[in-house]
Amino acid sequence: MGLKSVIRKPDGQIEISFNYEKDIVRRIKSISGSRWIPERKVWCLPGNKDTLELITSMFGQKSLDTLVKDSLEKAYIDSEAKRLRDEIRIRGFSNKTIKSYTLHFKRYALHNSDYLQFNLEKVKEYLLHLRDVKECSVSYLTQSISALKFYYCQYKRIPKMNFYIEFPRKEKKLPNVLSKTEINKILSVVTNLKHRAMLMLTYSAGLRVSEVVSLKINDIDSDRKVIHIRQSKDHKDRITLLSDKALTELRKYYKQYRPKKWLFPGADPNKHLSVRSIQKVFSEACKKAGIEKEATIHWLRHSFATHLLESGVDLRYIQELLGHQSSKTTEIYTHVSSSSLSKIKNPLDDIIG
Structure with a gap:
């Protein structure tokens, strides 16, 4: 039964x-x-x-015993995951990292019932299971290794030298970029003032989606035409550009909505809008604008950087605006910039004439 x-x-x-x-x-x-x-x-x-x-x-006794055993094991895992979560929080990690590490730990614990005891071979077997059976991405494997390394080395205090697992080689992917025409199409179909202001800020300031929803009223400096991004990735503050057009749209939005604390509050005015909400807004705008690419809102950040580079802005300034720790991260935009490529004459054009 x-x-x-x-x-x-x-x-x-x-x-x-x-x-x-x-x-x-x-x-x-x-x-x-x-x-x-x-x-x-x-x-x-x-x-x-x-x-x-x-x-x-x-x-039947057998099915009852199995379910009770599974329930108890899950309860133990949940309890250990809570202690791990508390440890990560104490160390000041971001909410995103806390959630990621906790979930990766729980998935490993469900896979290996003897998870409390560190066993390098079992960890490797699990990682191979993720790669070969689950066909997980390189970034997923990297997150899983980081989570398990924190659990065993930082939380369980095993020597780091015992956890000798190398991170997989990074996939060399180019950032996805929308053209200025495509971005204009997207913005032109958004009639809701709040939604339009969010998307304009995301693109014009090169913001991560988590940064957009976390903005507060006093983060907007209209006199200096800058936006203050506070304690973002790697716990860093930075300032970025505030576009004249975006500021005009923000003023219209503010006049109508009158937000109190968060620039873009959610249904509960004491909480900011969720990341999922703004992702949905962008996705619906792309469909309405007839954008056939499977674009995500993060493409606006990539597009901001690429368009600045194409207009001649120094790479060092773009690095500061994006909040990149390493210039190598910013240099990837040189591979998708069309300004240099457009100067190269294709040999086929010479042949055909």
């Missing part, structure tokens, strides 16, 4: 879920004190001997 889960709560009660069968529901209802919880789609039962005997008679 279709038993899905059995969980014993701290107060001793049992929560059970199963595939619907009329006879099973009838027998569950016959248990004194049973109640259906529609929000979680589970039955809550008194945690006594009679209840356990009835569940066993309906679903």
